[in-house]
Amino acid sequence: MAPAYPDDKTAKGPGVDADQRTHQADNDGRFRRQASAFRDTISADHPKFKPEKGRYVVYVAATCPWAHRALLMRKLKGLEEFVDVVWLHWALGEKGWYFKDEDNSVAKDPYYGYTLLREFYFKADQGYEKRFTVPMLWDRKHETIVNNESSEIIRIFNTAFNNQLPPAKAAIDVYPEELRGEIDEVNGWVYDKINNGVYKTGFATSQEAYDENVYPLFESLERLEKLLSDGREFVMGSKLTEVDIRLYPTIIRFDAAYFTLFRCNIKMIRYGYPNLHKWLLHLYYDFPEIFKETTFLEQLKKGYASSRAGITPAGPIPLILERHAAL
Numbered sequence: 001m002a003p004a005y006p007d008d009k010t011a012k013g014p015g016v017d018a019d020q021r022t023h024q025a026d027n028d029g030r031f032r033r034q035a036s037a038f039r040d041t042i043s044a045d046h047p048k049f050k051p052e053k054g055r056y057v058v059y060v061a062a063t064c065p066w067a068h069r070a071l072l073m074r075k076l077k078g079l080e081e082f083v084d085v086v087w088l089h090w091a092l093g094e095k096g097w098y099f100k101d102e103d104n105s106v107a108k109d110p111y112y113g114y115t116l117l118r119e120f121y122f123k124a125d126q127g128y129e130k131r132f133t134v135p136m137l138w139d140r141k142h143e144t145i146v147n148n149e150s151s152e153i154i155r156i157f158n159t160a161f162n163n164q165l166p167p168a169k170a171a172i173d174v175y176p177e178e179l180r181g182e183i184d185e186v187n188g189w190v191y192d193k194i195n196n197g198v199y200k201t202g203f204a205t206s207q208e209a210y211d212e213n214v215y216p217l218f219e220s221l222e223r224l225e226k227l228l229s230d231g232r233e234f235v236m237g238s239k240l241t242e243v244d245i246r247l248y249p250t251i252i253r254f255d256a257a258y259f260t261l262f263r264c265n266i267k268m269i270r271y272g273y274p275n276l277h278k279w280l281l282h283l284y285y286d287f288p289e290i291f292k293e294t295t296f297l298e299q300l301k302k303g304y305a306s307s308r309a310g311i312t313p314a315g316p317i318p319l320i321l322e323r324h325a326a327l
């Protein structure tokens with residue numbers, strides 16, 4: 001039986017609308033994110049995927065918050081020589097992510113000449129039947145996908161290359177042993193209610209599904225706002241952790257895309273959550289090579305707008321406020 005590729009208008013999986021590009025919800029109006037398929041890791045004692053310079057590449061798109069996590073960790077850990085970055089175009093096309101000689105992207109993949117992300121998925125697995133998502137971590141040696149789940153890619157980046165990094169970079173640990181319990185707990189509700197919550201709200205096609213998600217989303221933003229109200233620098237306290245890395249891509253997109261296009265419109269970050277906004281601007285302006293230089297607001301706004309049927313970016317592009325706005 002032919003696999004039900006997301007753009008194949010003739011293929012209908014159980015309970016899935018044919019036009020998944022603009023209509024991601026199941027027939028009950030609820031968006032359910034699929035589990036990622038490639039879940040391997042890189043380590044010195046792994047039989048296949050060893051940490052080596054020039055061997056790996058992460059495929060990303062400026063629009064995608066999950067891909068943004070990988071970009072942040074790569075910069076934070078200084079992995080430029082170990083993990084290349086190749087950018088898909090910011091728009092999600094009929095056949096999924098594609099290459100185009102515009103903005104960060106290029107006309108075709110520099111190594112394989114592919115023009116679509118899906119070609120990598122089929123090279124890794126001919127019978128692949130799931131979505132063709134970014135981030136996607138590719139091994140040029142074995143010509144296959146190592147991992148396409150951002151929460152695991154950032155953990156790989158956190159430790160896999162440490163033995164070959166300068167001591168200052170090797171010492172950076174965003175998932176320290178003593179904080180793991182607390183980090184896991186916060187990650188749990190931040191993922192469900194915020195990171196994925198904006199998608200469950202934005203992709204909802206019934207009022208019921210929208211209501212089920214929009215209120216918990218804003219309750220959780222309130223919860224973060226309270227956590228940050230003691231003046232702490234990062235969500236878990238004085239240390240930058242995985243929680244900040246996983247949260248930043250969602251919060252930086254919030255006013256520019258989720259508030260408007262995903263109808264997450266009870267409050268904006270900049271006007272409704274002063275502590276969260278201050279945390280956001282701190283990361284963006286005070287660690288620019290990690291946060292600002294991996295953030296492409298103009299591209300991501302066009303990306304979100306173009307992937308929603310019937311909405312074109314009217315502009316002006318929402319900009320981040322000046323540094324002094326949070327002082």
Ligand SMILES: N[C@@H](CCC(=O)N[C@@H](CS)C(=O)NCC(=O)O)C(=O)O
Nearest residue numbers: 064065066131132133134148149150
């Ligand atoms: N659980 C995955 C989710 C990745 C994901 O859904 N990426 C989106 C872009 S934001 C994507 O590539 N979607 C393509 C599609 O659904 O066809 C992760 O965290 O890495």
